[in-house]
Amino acid sequence: MKTSDLLLEQAKLLEPELIELRRDLHRHPELSFQESRTAGIVARFLQGLGLEVREQVGGFGVVADLRGASEGPTVALRADMDALPITEETGLDYASGNPGVMHACGHDIHTSVLLGAARLLASRKAELRGTVRFLFQSAEEILAGANTMIERGVMDGVDEIYGLHNLPFYPAGTIGLKSGVLMGSIDRLEIRVDGKGGHGGYPETCIDPIVAASAVVAGLQSAVSREAPPTKGVVVSIGTIHGGTANNIIPDFVELTGTVRNLDPEWRETMPETIERIVSRICEAYRCRGTVRYIRQVPPVWNDTDLTGRFAELADRMLGSGKRAEPVPMTYGEDFAEYLRFAKGCFFWLGSGPSENAEQAAGLHSPRFNPDEGCLAVGAALLAGVALDRLA
Template sequence: MSANPIDWNGAAAPLTDDLIAVRRQLHRFPELSFEERETARLVADRLARLGLTCRTGFGGHGVVADIVGDAAGPTIALRADMDALPIAEETGLPFASERPGAMHACGHDAHTAMLLGAAELLVRSRSTLKGTVRLIFQSAEEINAGAKAMIREGVLEGVGEIYGLHNLPTLSAGFASVRPGPLMGSVDRIEIEIEGKGAHGAIPDQGIDPIVCASAIVMSLQSLVSRETSPFEPVVVTIGSIHGGRR
């Protein structure tokens, strides 16, 4: 970057209303993981208006574009996720989801709008850049699959550093929070299948109850926090889904 400081807040202020409108548009029409076709199209269209060449369909519906500075230097990446969650919105907001059973409850609509805003500012400041900024709009973050797919297709080739962020509604506007190491929760997919033995509910001693077994496993997994990790590290273990029985 240039040695002369840039007033980024001042440069960003005129973009505020437009980016709010973009975020609300995305919020009205959320798309689930690996279904972000319209979102990706909106992103690609706006990047094209900035004169950027986009690569689409990257690891699903991911969109990638490079902003090449006027001087040589390293490549860093900025990343935002685009997918929504399978949740029915009940906020009553004028820009609430118009798609039943889908909602941007995790704020990826805001993340996408933020990176589009950053793209516009960086394009305007291209002459001050020493190197390349790669913009990565990722699909399928919520199912822990989109990043892996994009990496397999080479999205990080040549990238020396990558930066992202996540909104935090409990943090006051205008502030950012950082810390060494992990900061927010991540998702992992695990499947444990328990095979029991059927019996009438009135005589459970004649069978093997897999629901009781599954419940014991869920409770025992909490000992990972109390007995397997340092008390100085924030850790949470949440099992998101359990299925048992037929009725």
């Protein structure tokens, strides 16, 4: 039996410590680029393990290297640390004490999992032939933290990278894993519709941007339903509309923002032209002028086939048969994708839902999100296991 196969049993011995740590982080959530307390806890924990630690890397990011007994490849393991601007409604005795801020996406889970993996691996330093680099990242929720860390050299010399995200729709003790695209790209739309304002009682003297903007929202749906093949996994959603100051005044302009998701990198390249054409021509039909700012944010999360296959074998050994599902690609997004531009890697879903009716659990970004803490030991064992498997 490989040493990595024993890690789950050893990780379960750490479970009380990981639960206590996670609940402390949950009680004190911090928004993107504000994770000072969380980063301090992470840094002190890693220093206590004897690792080489760098702090305030790309905001409040923490980077630590565990160097093995001899030279070899560098394997990176990544977790994110930030919370969301959501008011918690779980009623837990360790619920958020920071009004209007909540770990509603489980980054407290991810941070605790990776700290658990660090403890497991530090005790096996002599078995490592290479370096494990631990990346604790700020600001994933605003898709900014990965690039700020990359700009500070965290991927220099990294050969492979692994990460996870909890998912309450899979029961704790299970994972979701597939090669190729796992999550879609994310891009941002900013649209402005300019007309001519005036009195609402005399619309014929105006050029109404609200009517045009309404047509734009409806028309953009054709970018998906009538232009994108169903197999490409394209989503265009408008999230905000702002225009006007009073009920009887037609405004000069309306501003809209939205999100564009793609599972296909090539199809993603066609979207700016498609959206620009639809917006500009609809606005022209209403005598308005439409302008689009298309902002690229993160590419799809794309798992390396070979590494994913190896990780699947490891997971099956550690968790047993029937504990691994192959998920349908999702149009969630993750700035873990930015690291994959510099090294091949693998990202997986860590089940964090109840053993029964997990599909009915409160989802990510819900104010009632309440993951099963049984996932902590599983995640720690898997991350430690893949590093040990690659470097032992």
